[in-house]
Amino acid sequence: MSDESKKYATVHYNNYLGLDQLLSAQKLKSAELDAEPAHDEMLFIIVHQAYELWFKQIIHELESVLDLFRKKRVHPRSLGTAIARLERVIEIQKLLINQIRIMETMTPLDFLDFRNYLFPASGFQSYQFRMVENLLGLENEHRITYNGRPYDEVFDQKKKEKLQDVVDATSLFEAVEDWLERTPFLKFGDFEFLEAYRDAVNRMLEKEQKAIKESGYLNEQEKEIRLQMLGGTDTYFQSVLDKSSHQKRLQNGELRLSYEATIAALFINLYRDEPILHLPFKLLVTLIEIDEALTTWRYRHAQMVMRMIGNKIGTGGSSGHAYLRKTAETHHIFKDLHGISTLLIPRSELPDLPEALKEQLDFNFKHQ
């Protein structure tokens, strides 16, 4: 029979899902080494296996999104697909965070029944998790390592190479940065977004500063705080109004996103209601949420480790929850997108876009 005909064959749930293979992959060390298996080791294994299944799905989504983004031009059609897939990643991440509650039903005393047998296995050895980090764009030099050892020394040569290949290729961070830099509407005829924004910021600052200083409702101390809240061209707005200031912060590691990409992200945030900017804005939001969910997971993971082993050293030899806590603090990838909020000004102060540009940002179809 031809291949086409196979489409009309039958399939059983059990075989389709590879359940014999899947459900025979739980091998308890305590069953092998002790007279009686430790009841909770099954949970320990299944929780981790569930994590790894979902990591596989996340990698599947991230790789497909990267394929779409590595194109020279990202078609709006692809953008919709990319966002839907990243939103799926976020739904999965929410599940992974909740899953920690299941692990926490194991008490520290129950863990001790088999913990010693796991040495030196540890989450450090999760190849897929490192892959997720690399696909998103965590940089090697920003990784917190323990004992100064390279993060990938726990993997075999082939896996090391595959991890490095992903580092060498375009990460999601870089792909989005490139795509932002290509945003075409920042100059349009006479209109220069950056100039218009600069003017608006100055106008707003001047007006607000005056009103605050003259306010009969505020005492001196309050005025001062209110002015700080408002900020100025030498604080909040400096790094976008002055490229060299941005470059300096890039160099010292405070920022990571290029100047051009930052301006474009600002533009998208401010004019997100224009039809063509709707999806780009949504994309930036999903990236922020992925970042938030990832660090929340790290934070909850750190809590769980603290609860399980206290201040003991982990099976992987790390200082346990301190390491995880630190990664929750610093292993941000898209934090510059969060930072855009610093640069926003109220809609009422926004310069209007020229009509001809608005036309370009709208759909072809016109209602009569």
Place this chain on the structure above:
Amino acid sequence: MSDESKKYATVHYNNYLGLDQLLSAQKLKSAELDAEPAHDEMLFIIVHQAYELWFKQIIHELESVLDLFRKKRVHPRSLGTAIARLERVIEIQKLLINQIRIMETMTPLDFLDFRNYLFPASGFQSYQFRMVENLLGLENEHRITYNGRPYDEVFDQKKKEKLQDVVDATSLFEAVEDWLERTPFLKFGDFEFLEAYRDAVNRMLEKEQKAIKESGYLNEQEKEIRLQMLGGTDTYFQSVLDKSSHQKRLQNGELRLSYEATIAALFINLYRDEPILHLPFKLLVTLIEIDEALTTWRYRHAQMVMRMIGNKIGTGGSSGHAYLRKTAETHHIFKDLHGISTLLIPRSELPDLPEALKEQLDFNFKHQ
């Protein structure tokens, strides 16, 4: 080297968790049959595999709880363990309910890319799910079947037998019923709980009926409703005050829990604050929550199927969401425990337990 020495060997995360086996079990039909794999088939497979992993864990917990409950006497120590494991089952169920949201990130149109290849695979063919139902105590005669076919015809002989073995053995429902029937405190010296309860109910009804009838605040219609709310020995309290009424309802399938077990469950609910009754009360609550979570999962599952295929027939040949919706209505296992609420009376109306009995229900240790 001896076996003992193996406890001091090393283990790698990847091997410990059987990841090569686990992560090679995703075989997309669309990858086999089409020029290009359907992107979302990976999600479809992984969602179902995650369900099956968790089903394995639930079975692991239920079997261990049954082992504890099949003993002639359930030690309080075991009761604590049983409850902790059932609470873990509830945490897992919450995750399974949330997991439906992940499946819902797949749109109906994306499902159509590979749906046809799955025939006649379906959740009907999940052996582990049937096992969970049987361990809890779903009765064959209460199962909703489709087309009048036995639920187990989709399994091979060995699996059929194992499912039937579990049906033939003591289910959790039966084990709890037995354990309730053995509750020793219902008669203690002169004290007979059922008599004391009957008196209290009558006293309360009389007092309340009088007050309602005489109330100057209520009109006639309101009085009538208020009296219905209160109930009487011929309504809410009938089946517990009159054994033959309970038996009749057992026979016609309205009730399932034996008369003696029902009385004991009532006693535990009313006097749950006595130290020895604390854990038994907690156990009854966990069973109610497992039941609630299971039917909620069925309900959400039905919603998801409706959303995915509308009114189409499922790959397993069933009428899709209608079947699931019906199971959410009727496949309750511990609903008689919910029903205990009908029998409760306010704490202020409760007969005091004799001091000697309270002593028995307390700890040996006495504060001086």
Place this chain on the structure above:
Amino acid sequence: MSDESKKYATVHYNNYLGLDQLLSAQKLKSAELDAEPAHDEMLFIIVHQAYELWFKQIIHELESVLDLFRKKRVHPRSLGTAIARLERVIEIQKLLINQIRIMETMTPLDFLDFRNYLFPASGFQSYQFRMVENLLGLENEHRITYNGRPYDEVFDQKKKEKLQDVVDATSLFEAVEDWLERTPFLKFGDFEFLEAYRDAVNRMLEKEQKAIKESGYLNEQEKEIRLQMLGGTDTYFQSVLDKSSHQKRLQNGELRLSYEATIAALFINLYRDEPILHLPFKLLVTLIEIDEALTTWRYRHAQMVMRMIGNKIGTGGSSGHAYLRKTAETHHIFKDLHGISTLLIPRSELPDLPEALKEQLDFNFKHQ
């Protein structure tokens, strides 16, 4: 000082949020009527107050969305706003569903400490909840009533009128139906969507039927089920290919959405990747999710009532959970949008849109 200057006044958290007012609105009946207040009555009040706060927010969102939709033309800019607000409603609904777990921390016995004082107060008397139902578009004639009494008899004249005003005005269901009916792309030059879809369905049915019948992998029974799954112009596709069939189902209450709106919704589902259809598709998805969340809340609410009072009659005089269970079954508003899934055909079978139409559905701006 001028009004403008007031913008630079100061405000305190406590006053801004009206906390003195808010936090003095918890008046326990048991504190008034008993020697000692019932501890859990506070929870009972606060849970319901939290519900009412969120209902206010949901009404705020729905009204603003209706304002946008009552316009003759819904600008894409408004569509983005409407979707964002409906997605917020969904987030709130998720919270409301989870909130039931908090209520469930009150045991039935604790509820009895004050339940009698609440007569005949009940959720039936929640004006805001009825408002939400009416704004969404629940029809009076589809309401399950108890004892055949009108749902609004528990409200004063002014509230009755406001509820009826909303019924008489355009509901969200009707506004979306109107908007769908105005979808302009279904005929474009020579292209008629319905014709193209009909051809595609027939082509697909013919091809698939042939392949199934000739398959060497399937036995006769399997072929039959497989053909049922596939459906035909006399089953799944009938009501869209044959307008009179749709009309009949409208009349007998099986369907509610007009024929034209249904065709448009189908078009949007099938060609959702075209830029101009992205937001309309998203809108339909949010409506489905609001409906799902609302019925899930009803279902969970029914469970909670069963757990709390068993089979007793509710303080409002209804048969308690049975009523709620029934509304979870039937008080769907957007179920015809779920039903669109029945009409979908695989993307591979979809007729291509004419290039000139695709051009219209795209953005003005063109990449060079």
Place this chain on the structure above:
Amino acid sequence: MSDESKKYATVHYNNYLGLDQLLSAQKLKSAELDAEPAHDEMLFIIVHQAYELWFKQIIHELESVLDLFRKKRVHPRSLGTAIARLERVIEIQKLLINQIRIMETMTPLDFLDFRNYLFPASGFQSYQFRMVENLLGLENEHRITYNGRPYDEVFDQKKKEKLQDVVDATSLFEAVEDWLERTPFLKFGDFEFLEAYRDAVNRMLEKEQKAIKESGYLNEQEKEIRLQMLGGTDTYFQSVLDKSSHQKRLQNGELRLSYEATIAALFINLYRDEPILHLPFKLLVTLIEIDEALTTWRYRHAQMVMRMIGNKIGTGGSSGHAYLRKTAETHHIFKDLHGISTLLIPRSELPDLPEALKEQLDFNFKHQ
């Protein structure tokens, strides 16, 4: 009519819940100061009001638990009640964490429409939140303040005093510490728990160290890490085996829980399966979970603030998310209970309790 008769009066949902009062407490500043109200200010107000309602409930629960714990002896009956109420607090906390997602549906740009009007209102001015912290036992000297100002300077004199009264009274931390210190079973006849534990630790360390050093499976580096994992009397176990070491860590602020209370908590953790210790163990777990949930809420709150205002200064004048982030790190209250995990040893190494003691820890009632 007498007071008793009032129990048979009627009550309406609307009045019972004070809805006129509750639902008129949303006063938008933008409605007062602008031509058009900012749509999202309603959300901002309602989210915060919902928080305050729940804070009131949490305070209600904590105060009632403190009443139970301030007694000279905590009856097991009260312990059950206390735990149930603390578990309710945890359920509420979970809701509060999820509620952040609702706030995050407001975009930074929408916030700017009214943010300026809120100065200098801020969460710093939430009296109830400070009350929660004080009831739990957050110490003034451990509070992170901003600009070195006392945390309570934003409140009026009466509120300041009430906050200080709670600080001066017994907090939950102190009440639990007292209760732990009174644990009566640590010495029983010849049995001294601390001695038995010390012997068990030494026995275990010796056996394990030997086995690790002699293992043929481990290289030198692995042996070293494995020994670190195991710990010794000079590391993990030091502060409990050597009281002066514990005292030193109390003084330098590393620890807060007294030596005696720590030993008792360790005993409860190790022998939690004994009937009388079941509830005490449960209590310790709920305290850990309350702490976890509180810091998770702080962490998520910090993320949300970062997302909303970036690096700007908050309306309260603080450095926004940095402050919150820091409190998530350091405002732990029950972290010494987490730390108990450091002291646990495997069940297989545990010294058996004398039979006479086990008898005391069991119920009076004996099965024949």
